Amino acid sequence: MRSEPGWTRRGFLGGSAACAATLLLSGARGERRTDSERRTLVVLRLSGGNDGLATLVPLGDERLAALRPDLVLPALDLLRVDPQHGLHPALPRLRAAFDAGLAACVPGVGLPSSNLSHFKSRAIWDAGGERGAASPDGWLGRHWELALRGDARRDSPLALVALGTDALPLALKSAHGNWPAIPRLAQWVAPQQGLEPGAGAGFVPGSNAALVLECQRRAREASALVARAAGRSRAPEYPASPLGAALRDAADLLAAELPVRAVWLELDGFDTHTRQRVQHARALAQLDAALGVFLEDLRALRRLEDVLVLVHSEFGRRPAQSGIGADAGSDHGTAGPVFLLGGGVRAGIHGGPADLAALDEDGNLRVEVDFRRVYASVLEWLGGAATRVLGAGFEPLPLLRS
Amino acid sequence: MPVPGLLAPFRPSADDPWDRARAAHLAARSGFGATPEEIDRLLALGPERAVETRLDWPGGADPLEARARELGAPLYEFPAEDEGRPPAIADARAWWSWRMCATPNPLEERLTLFWHAHFACQESDEIPLSLLLRQNRVLRAHAAGPFAVLLALVARDPAMLTFLDGRRNVRARPNENWARELMELFTLGVGCYTQRDVVEIARVFTGWGVSRPRDPEFRFHAELHDPSDKRVLGRVVRGRGGEEGVCEGDEVLAALLDGPAAAEFLARKLLRWFVEDDPAPELVEAAGARLAACGFHVREFLRELLRSQAFGAPSRRATLVKSPAGFLVSAVRALRVENPQLLALGDRLRELGMDLFHPPSVAGWELGPAWIHAGSVLLRARFAEQIAALPHSTRKVVGAPALDLEELGQGLRHTDALVRQLGARLVGRPLAEARVAELAERLEQRAPREGHARTRAAIALVVGSPEFALE
Numbered sequence: 001m002r003s004e005p006g007w008t009r010r011g012f013l014g015g016s017a018a019c020a021a022t023l024l025l026s027g028a029r030g031e032r033r034t035d036s037e038r039r040t041l042v043v044l045r046l047s048g049g050n051d052g053l054a055t056l057v058p059l060g061d062e063r064l065a066a067l068r069p070d071l072v073l074p075a076l077d078l079l080r081v082d083p084q085h086g087l088h089p090a091l092p093r094l095r096a097a098f099d100a101g102l103a104a105c106v107p108g109v110g111l112p113s114s115n116l117s118h119f120k121s122r123a124i125w126d127a128g129g130e131r132g133a134a135s136p137d138g139w140l141g142r143h144w145e146l147a148l149r150g151d152a153r154r155d156s157p158l159a160l161v162a163l164g165t166d167a168l169p170l171a172l173k174s175a176h177g178n179w180p181a182i183p184r185l186a187q188w189v190a191p192q193q194g195l196e197p198g199a200g201a202g203f204v205p206g207s208n209a210a211l212v213l214e215c216q217r218r219a220r221e222a223s224a225l226v227a228r229a230a231g232r233s234r235a236p237e238y239p240a241s242p243l244g245a246a247l248r249d250a251a252d253l254l255a256a257e258l259p260v261r262a263v264w265l266e267l268d269g270f271d272t273h274t275r276q277r278v279q280h281a282r283a284l285a286q287l288d289a290a291l292g293v294f295l296e297d298l299r300a301l302r303r304l305e306d307v308l309v310l311v312h313s314e315f316g317r318r319p320a321q322s323g324i325g326a327d328a329g330s331d332h333g334t335a336g337p338v339f340l341l342g343g344g345v346r347a348g349i350h351g352g353p354a355d356l357a358a359l360d361e362d363g364n365l366r367v368e369v370d371f372r373r374v375y376a377s378v379l380e381w382l383g384g385a386a387t388r389v390l391g392a393g394f395e396p397l398p399l400l401r402s
Numbered sequence: 403m404p405v406p407g408l409l410a411p412f413r414p415s416a417d418d419p420w421d422r423a424r425a426a427h428l429a430a431r432s433g434f435g436a437t438p439e440e441i442d443r444l445l446a447l448g449p450e451r452a453v454e455t456r457l458d459w460p461g462g463a464d465p466l467e468a469r470a471r472e473l474g475a476p477l478y479e480f481p482a483e484d485e486g487r488p489p490a491i492a493d494a495r496a497w498w499s500w501r502m503c504a505t506p507n508p509l510e511e512r513l514t515l516f517w518h519a520h521f522a523c524q525e526s527d528e529i530p531l532s533l534l535l536r537q538n539r540v541l542r543a544h545a546a547g548p549f550a551v552l553l554a555l556v557a558r559d560p561a562m563l564t565f566l567d568g569r570r571n572v573r574a575r576p577n578e579n580w581a582r583e584l585m586e587l588f589t590l591g592v593g594c595y596t597q598r599d600v601v602e603i604a605r606v607f608t609g610w611g612v613s614r615p616r617d618p619e620f621r622f623h624a625e626l627h628d629p630s631d632k633r634v635l636g637r638v639v640r641g642r643g644g645e646e647g648v649c650e651g652d653e654v655l656a657a658l659l660d661g662p663a664a665a666e667f668l669a670r671k672l673l674r675w676f677v678e679d680d681p682a683p684e685l686v687e688a689a690g691a692r693l694a695a696c697g698f699h700v701r702e703f704l705r706e707l708l709r710s711q712a713f714g715a716p717s718r719r720a721t722l723v724k725s726p727a728g729f730l731v732s733a734v735r736a737l738r739v740e741n742p743q744l745l746a747l748g749d750r751l752r753e754l755g756m757d758l759f760h761p762p763s764v765a766g767w768e769l770g771p772a773w774i775h776a777g778s779v780l781l782r783a784r785f786a787e788q789i790a791a792l793p794h795s796t797r798k799v800v801g802a803p804a805l806d807l808e809e810l811g812q813g814l815r816h817t818d819a820l821v822r823q824l825g826a827r828l829v830g831r832p833l834a835e836a837r838v839a840e841l842a843e844r845l846e847q848r849a850p851r852e853g854h855a856r857t858r859a860a861i862a863l864v865v866g867s868p869e870f871a872l873e
Contacts (some may be wrong), residue, residue, distance in 0.1 A: 194866030
């Protein structure tokens with residue numbers, strides 16, 4: 001990672017992200033702790049289809065301005081991470097993480113065949129395969145079944161958890177084990193009564209009644225663990241956004257040393273068919289502010305080395321804009337960048353810039369990297385069995401230090 | 403017209419009578435929960451008139467509006483602008499959740515909620531609540547009518563035109579958002595169309611917009627419409643200029659409903675809302691054929707469905723997971739809490755994952771067992787405890803009572819008798835005796851042996867039970 005000539009770090013640090021950047025730069029590598037049993041994955045989905053071309057911008061490609069005159073960002077505002085790529089100006093803390101060796105990015109990641117549907121694309125990402133919504137379990141759920149289930153040191157009723165949401169994503173579904181989606185940790189406190197269903201005499205296995213009963217049993221166990229995470233005395237100030245609150249909850253679980261192996265989070269607001277300039281900047285700023293504090297918090301908790309954040313979106317967006325002027329947006333696309341954050345990453349951009357000369361018949365980017373290759377890398381780092389979770393043929397990428 | 407066997411009408415017999423269990427099932431699935439009074443009424447009407455009474459609600463004068471005025475509390479009335487202050491989403495949530503509790507026509511609410519989940523739009527900076535309330539009136543007024551009419555109105559609805567960017571879809575710059583969801587979520591389902599169809603349908607709807615940004619009405623802007631020919635789903639839509647260009651859109655809406663795909667797509671969704679989580683392909687096919695045969699007329703289709711043998715079959719009873727609305731509203735109704743403001747019901751509904759006027763995405767809410775996970779059951783149990791902790795007030799006192807604990811727990815000295823009675827009253831069907839024993843044992847371990855505290859604990863236990871979670 002080099003700075004752009006003529007662009008001073010001092011100038012950057014004087015900006016809004018100075019505090020986070022200072023902390024990240026000063027002590028990121030202070031603690032080396034690679035106890036693989038403590039490894040935790042935080043998955044964050046940018047929901048709606050993040051515009052990759054405005055997140056990790058290919059530098060010096062004139063085709064971009066031709067395709068999207070009203071969306072293209074001024075070159076001088078971009079936060080350059082390597083000679084070929086600049087980050088959106090709303091991502092200063094992410095840029096600081098690249099500088100500190102805490103961020104990696106794979107451009108051009110997508111599904112093997114595009115369908116441009118939010119829901120179908122999400123289901124394929126979550127299932128970790130083309131069965132999508134027809135899959136009974138998700139990729140993290142299968143990872144748990146195969147690598148974590150029953151492991152006394154790593155398993156728990158909170159091994160997988162979704163935070164900041166009331167819906168459980170397919171990614172966490174597993175044949176055994178029912179995982180909680182917890183909107184706000186502070187309000188997720190078991191009542192005195194009402195969670196005492198009894199043994200369920202006469203309930204048919206596999207029925208919805210049995211499902212409710214089993215989830216209630218899991219909820220009692222998980223809430224007993226969560227109670228231990230309540231009231232952390234010292235924590236940095238998180239932004240007052242939904243993602244800030246969810247990441248704060250995630251950090252509280254980690255701070256309490258609870259056996260959490262994968263956390264699921266979602267940030268909405270990326271379906272920018274119109275008014276993209278304003279909406280996308282707003283969504284990215286929320287992402288950047290919350291992630292910046294989270295990384296700072298992980299460092300303070302000495303968990304940077306064993307927590308990995310995976311940021312993805314169901315698809316990228318169409319290179320050509322739709323609409324015009326301030327109203328301009330972009331329709332559903334295909335490939336986009338995936339980001340990995342944490343002390344375990346091999347920092348930098350792992351791939352070349354988006355190829356705007358070779359668009360598909362719908363005018364979309366070609367997928368360079370099957371999303372399962374990223375999953376395979378992450379599963380390997382987690383000590384999982386990638387081929388058993390994903391099937392064969394998805395070679396891990398050198399994104400993480402073992 | 404021959405009736406396919408799978409939806410053959412229910413005919414009471416000695417082996418399979420019109421009894422309390424069947425009436426309770428109809429009450430629960432065509433509304434929110436089944437109170438003993440409701441079951442009695444439906445049982446007395448007989449199977450056909452019982453279905454008819456659920457399907458028949460007045461289109462014009464709304465008895466609830468009068469009742470809201472009687473109660474006088476602002477939250478009961480349709481949220482309106484108040485001295486220039488726009489209505490707040492909290493007021494709207496409170497208004498609709500109160501309607502669900504107080505209505506004599508629960509199927510109207512359940513079906514309107516179905517359409518809100520189907521044509522899901524979110525309140526936002528760009529879509530003020532007033533537009534969503536107007537949309538709610540459209541969904542409500544046409545909930546049980548011909549689907550083609552509802553679809554044509556939704557296609558012209560200012561909230562939808564804004565939410566899916568229809569108003570920005572213009573000749574020079576077509577926008578695919580509405581075109582894609584129209585097929586994927588509203589009529590056909592994924593896999594029944596190509597990206598090419600999306601592009602072409604986007605062009606068909608260019609110019610469909612609104613009159614003015616504030617307080618908008620539908621308007622077709624002929625000058626923004628692409629008048630060239632389009633090719634949609636294998637047929638040519640003749641391009642038209644001028645005001646006639648709007649006909650292309652209506653032609654496409656009609657074309658989408660022509661053929662088995664849309665009928666089966668919608669039938670499957672209605673089956674999931676009223677009958678079972680995962681209807682078999684044969685049932686979907688049969689229901690789709692019936693829906694098409696009655697011209698997508700929702701009331702006629704539901705009449706046939708609710709009267710069918712399949713709908714009320716014992717194997718289907720108490721198998722659907724209640725939505726958060728079903729869960730909260732059935733508890734309020736069963737406990738006869740006449741002042742749901744005590745519970746801030748709209749906010750509770752939001753906490754349990756059903757944020758009215760703000761569904762999670764254009765796909766609405768995921769249904770059925772998706773409502774149940776280790777996180778949601780805890781929040782539902784917390785609600786069970788909250789409703790059981792409402793103030794005690796006897797129903798004999800005039801006003802809006804909360805919980806009449808004397809009525810609910812009167813004269814029952816034995817714990818198992820208390821659980822049995824509350825189970826039947828709240829769940830709407832008798833608890834299995836083995837379960838009565840289990841719950842009574844829990845109660846004896848944890849609660850005082852008598853008095854209101856024991857009744858409250860029993861209420862929390864029953865509302866929190868797996869039995870209560872299902873309908």
